[in-house]
Amino acid sequence: MNIARVRLLAWKEVRQLRRDTMLLRILMLMPVLQLVLLGYVVSADVTRLPTAVVDLDRTPTSRQVAGAFTASDYFDVRERPEGEQTLQPLMDSGRVRVAVVLPAGTQARLERGETAPLGLVVDGSDSQSASVGAGYASQIVARLNAERVATLTGGAHPGRAGPPAIGPPGSPGLDATVRVLYNPTLQTVNAMIPGLVAFILMLSLMVVMSQAVVKERESGTLEQMFVTPIRPTEYLVGKVVPYAVIATVQCAVVMGVGLLWFRVPFRGSVLVVLTGLALFMLTSIGMGLIVSLLSRTRQQAQQAVLFIALPIMLLSGFIFPIDSMPEPIVPVTYLIPLTYALEVLRGAMLKDAGFDALAVPLLALAIFGVVVFGAAVFATRRRLTD
Known part of the structure; x- marks a missing residue:
């Protein structure tokens, strides 16, 4: 192999590449763009899910639950429909991906020491957002139950007022039921x-x-x-x-x-x-x-x-x-x-x-x-x- 000929051919390719300024810019910008996009976009931490809260109970307990979802960074409460019948159009148009349904009588069931069902409706057309959103919602409900038990049993943090008691000690608490629309198997x-x-x-x-x-x-x-x-x-x-x-x-x-x-x-x-x-x-x-x-x-x-x-x-x-x-x-x-x-x-x-x-x-x-x-x-x- 003649090193001189190889060097001349390599120099020829470099000169041709220098003349092709558009291709050279693309080659230089593409890895930077790939790094930036992949660094910021590749993430499973789904946040700001468009959410609707259907409060059919309209009690301090239901407002406490709705407030927990509103305060979370994972959910963006945009709609507050008057009834469940309006959820379907919101889900179809993509304006809402998660819905929290608080049935009437939620507070009354908790006060009687019964399990109070809470509905979580998730748009399954995007399986990743649906599974992550359902998990976040279940965590919020579990935290509400834990805070409630701690408050009722006197285990709240000293010097800090806990959430209002929503049932007698030993009551089962809220029971979240997830229903996935459009893609039930995710x-x-x-x-x-x-x-x-x-x-x-x-x-x-x-x-x-x-x-x-x-x-x-x-x-x-x-x-x-x-x-x-x-x-x-x-x-x-x-x-x-x-x-x-x-x-x-x-x-x-x-x-x-x-x-x-x-x-x-x-x-x-x-x-x-x-x-x-x-x-x-x-x-x-x-x-x-x-x-x-x-x-x-x-x-x-x-x-x-x-x-x-x-x-x-x-x-x-x-x-x-x-x-x-x-x-x-x-x-x-x-x-x-x-x-x-x-x-x-x-x-x-x-x-x-x-x-x-x-x-x-x-x-x-x-x-x-x-x-x-x-x-x-x-x-x-x-x-x-x-």
């Missing part, structure tokens, strides 16, 4: 398959569309297109349609495998799912086209897609619950189209949510589709006509 696959359908659609479209224009620019066929009678709109439609069909077939295959092999339930409307996927497809095509227009080589386009896909995957709630992310990062998740696609697919497939319950995420997907796809079409037409 199987992770039931939440992952709908997410995989959306993520595979996005990734496959971005990968192929990112090569659409840059590939022809590299091979020199793009200039040949300019001298043909093909119009920019015809060129764009001809580029998009085949890849959109392929992505649709991929989604159908993944959905079929998920339903038939993994036995994921499908309780909702096919029309809702197709509407959400169609709107999300426009955004994915637009992002891929924009990457293709900004990239000068196919290698740049591939690295750019990976650079974009990683934060989208981590921050959308596809793998890690948004409720476990730090507060400064949570607003960023609302700028990611995949976040809303997951809400639509999980809501329609697991919750049987319709257009009314999923109006907000569908509207967000429509806005993303119009803005991103419209910008990509405008930029592509401008590039072809220049």
